Amino acid sequence: MTDVAPPGLTPASRSDALRDSAPTRRPLMLCLSHLRWGFVYQRPQHVMSRLAQSYDVLFFEEPVFADNAKPQLLSSQPTQGVTVLVPQLPAGVPHERVIALQRELLDTYLAEHPHDELLLWYLTPMSLAFTEHLKGQVTIFDCMDELSAFMGAPPELIDREQQLLARADVVFTGGHSLWEAKRHQHANAHSMPSSVDIAHFAKARDLLPDPADQAGISRPRLGFFGVIDERFDIQLVDELARQRPQWQVVLIGPVVKIDPQTLPRRANIHYLGAKQYNELPQYLAGWDVALMPFAINASTRFISPTKTPEYLAGGRPVVSTPIADVISGYGASGVVAIADTPAAFIAAVEQALSAEARDSVLAQADAALNGMSWDKTCAAMKEQIECLR
The missing domain is CATH 3.40.50.2000 (Glycogen Phosphorylase B;)
Incomplete structure (x- = not known):
């Protein structure tokens, strides 16, 4: 070995x-x-x-x-x-x-x-x-x-x-x-x-060129970056992609501690692998909605995901499963939706994709991040x- x-x-x-x-x-x-x-x-x-x-x-x-x-x-x-x-x-x-x-x-x-x-x-x-x-x-x-x-x-x-x-x-x-x-x-x-390093992720608010491995993926794009492990709700992502085949799910990050063969495989789910920290804003810039599809289990009971403020700094609306610290920290922000079932998750993404929601994203995100660094x-x-x- x-x-x-x-x-x-x-x-x-x-x-x-x-x-x-x-x-x-x-x-x-x-x-x-x-x-x-x-x-x-x-x-x-x-x-x-x-x-x-x-x-x-x-x-x-x-x-x-x-x-x-x-x-x-x-x-x-x-x-x-x-x-x-x-x-x-x-x-x-x-x-x-x-x-x-x-x-x-x-x-x-x-x-x-x-x-x-x-x-x-x-x-x-x-x-x-x-x-x-x-x-x-x-x-x-x-x-x-x-x-x-x-x-x-x-x-x-x-x-x-x-x-x-x-x-x-x-x-x-x-x-x-x-x-x-x-x-x-x-x-x-x-x-x-x-x-959060606001200045780093705020680059995603600009019109950045798509990275080569994301450029060919159609819109709308729903994205996630982070470690894909036992905290990741595999069934939720599979159901999301199955019910909305026109939505493209972009997943960035290493797969650890779980069998990659258990991950859902559909034409509209794209595994792009691990990326460097300095590359993340460029990927985030090409997403319409950012996802936090965490499983609700013992390993997620106390997590406080760093990606919540990173997504917001990049100017993207967020849809999350009901993680306690996300609810308490961002649930009333208006830009982070909390959904506890696949149907609610899909409805929250649809709302985040609407023109009315997009108009208020940046102001709500900035208010949620006020004072953070x-x-x-x-x-x-x-x-x-x-x-x-």
Whole structure:
């Protein structure tokens, strides 16, 4: 079995360590992530790239495995102030040894790149297995999702989360409903909903040329971008496409944790695969309505989809299934319709496609987004961290 390393990564060199042997004055923010920096550009990338203005960010990912590989850290610098480290380990290593190797590699790196202060930022409680010995000036748990509800979650995740909640100085949640659940478990929990880079997605409001793989798709187009996984309502999308064959459904994003063969296949459903973050406005510009066809299950109970404000920044009306944070945050906006059945979903799309609805989209979208930005969210996070230093 071989798990190929992410592109652009090179072994962390000893010459780098020698150059950095004197402690630096900026604190080191060690972010322990279950998500890869180069997968889908979302909350971790937005937050860490902004916090890198104040801290040296070390983004430590889960291991990759390769036959006969020498244990080492693969390093890259995707943006200024952020270093991504990926442990490369030999395939077939027992789980206990995987934990021990990650600890050894990380400890060695920290010793060779000393900082006066260490701040620990956990995106996953599972990282405690190899970092519980580290003592940070501040320990942050960014609980962006209820990971224990996701498909394939390790059985020990719940216990690890309780340990992390006991250790954390501050807890951030990815949305309000998740904060409602966690505030009873931690005295210093704060709702920090995922936000939006308005200027980036507002490009979709202009007349942009269609990307080559979307140009041949007729209108009207209903679009979705994001990860296609167990949170995706396959039956709803299939029924939507079946009942309205003249509507074209454009789906952008990687398919993970579900069998691609289970996805609906119709002439008016178009799977365009994963795209880079900087490409999304160009695709969004060619859609008439943006979709959020999430299944209503344990994995979506606490989600706060980043794509809601991204779609609105692009000037597109949104039709969503009844996700709690979408209802509370956008249900009264007039530009985000909530539909709980296929018939209601289709009716909401028809209304969004009407000329009357199109006339009011931009004003309603701007009102819904008033005051939102990743800069504002990250400033609020930093304020909490600085109060604890």
